[in-house]
Amino acid sequence: MASQRSSRALRLALRQLSGPRVQQRTFVSAVNAASRPAVKQAAVSSFVQQTRGAKTVDFAGDKEKVYERDDWPRDKLLDYFKDDTLALIGYGSQGHGQGLNLRDNGLNVIVGVRKNGASWKEAVQDGWVPGTNLFDVDEAIKKGTIVMNLLSDAAQSETWPHIKPMLTKGKTLYFSHGFSPVFKDQTKVEVPSDIDVILVAPKGSGRTVRTLFREGRGINSSFAVFQDVTGKAEEKAVAMGVAIGSGYLYKTTFEKEVYSDLYGERGCLMGGIHGMFLAQYEVLRERGHSPSEAFNETVEEATQSLYPLIGQNGMDYMYAACSTTARRGAIDWSKRFKETLKPVFEELYESVKTGKETQRTMEYAGRKDYREAFEKEMEEIRNMEIWRAGKAVRSLRPENV
Secondary structure (H helix, E strand, O other): OHHHHHHHHHHHHHHHHHOOOOOOHHHHHHHHOOOOOOOOOOHOOOOHOOOOOEEEEEEOEEEEEEEEHHHHOOOHHHHOOOOOEEEEEOHHHHHHHHHHHHHHHHOOEEEOOOOOOHHHHHHHHHHOOOOOOOOOHHHHHHOOOOEOOOOOHHHHHHHHHHHHHOOOOOOEEEOOOOHHHHHHHHHHOOOOOEEEEEEEEOOOOHHHHHHHHOOOOOOEEEEEEOOOOOOOHHHHHHHHHHHHOOOEEEEEEEHHHHHHHHHHHOOOHHHHHHHHHHHHHHHHHOOOOOOOHHHHHHHHHHHHHHHHHHHHHHHHHHHOOHHHHHHHHHHHHHHHHHHHHHHHHHHHHHHHHHHHHHHHHHHHHHHOOHHHHHHHHHHHOOOHHHHHHHHHHHHHHHHOO
8 A cells, every 4th residue: 555645644643633632522422423413512512411321322224222331430330239249250361351440440359260370370460369359269159249250261161060059049140252151052051040141241352451441441342131030130231341341332142242253353353354464465475575565565554554543533534534546446446355255254154153163162272282282373373474574563663662
């Protein structure tokens, strides 16, 4: 992609950043603002004030209810969960992010992991105190009224026969992924029939959950109810979503959450984008372009210049911000890529829905040499020319010099 359009896009972004600061809009007000004519500033401020909290939003003609954290200020959260102990089981990426956010929000949260294991030591480093808010798994579950099962998918399946008897009537079971109960034929996770079962799924890694919370922003999350025994499961799920650091939440089902999640991470989020990076890079190298040029034109410009602008303002903005030559080619070729790739995505979705991807995951994660096999694959990726070139390119960024 020509440097002319990326420079122009960056100049536009810099002008936006250097302009006068305005009050940050909520998610709901931002969506609605895109579909209404410009109005005077006073009217805008009034509109923002009116649209805080749970509202129905028009997503391109499809109306959905969106829940914002303004419905659940800290005092309300503290009162709502005043009689609860949130037992967070597992201290991986999501456990780390959600647990620290819950703790910072002042809720009664405890962590349950294998005593003196790697996760136990990491939790201690993060300020969790053994015997106070850090326990082994069994003790944490017994103490908890809301049991947050944030173990890995494979570990949830492996530990379920031991954990299930401790999920007694009156407790709530919380997930951040629908994998285990939806694909119960493979995982054997059959939830007890006399407890609420809810889900809050942040749309990002646990590290992002933590970072955005500390920045005062908040990640977007979906929530769902698998089983409502008390009649309060949905309200509880929304409150938990805000408590772990969500800025806004939208409703889904356990099935749709796991289908979309497995589908997305294999597609545009990671697998598909990595495959496109490799294909474009290799063609450039095979046609005589240098590693630095091939990487810059494939990855660096995308991740450092264009993708952030698309995220901030949309694809139409990106097209408008680039040169006529780039715009014409991008629009034309996007149709070709869609026609070519859609059958692959359809095959991928069916593979997720039928449980083939789940079976593959369970078999792979259940291998005794899982960690060694995973490290071998990571070593292969690290040693690919594209990512070795990328390491050199990143070292030249001004902030790294």
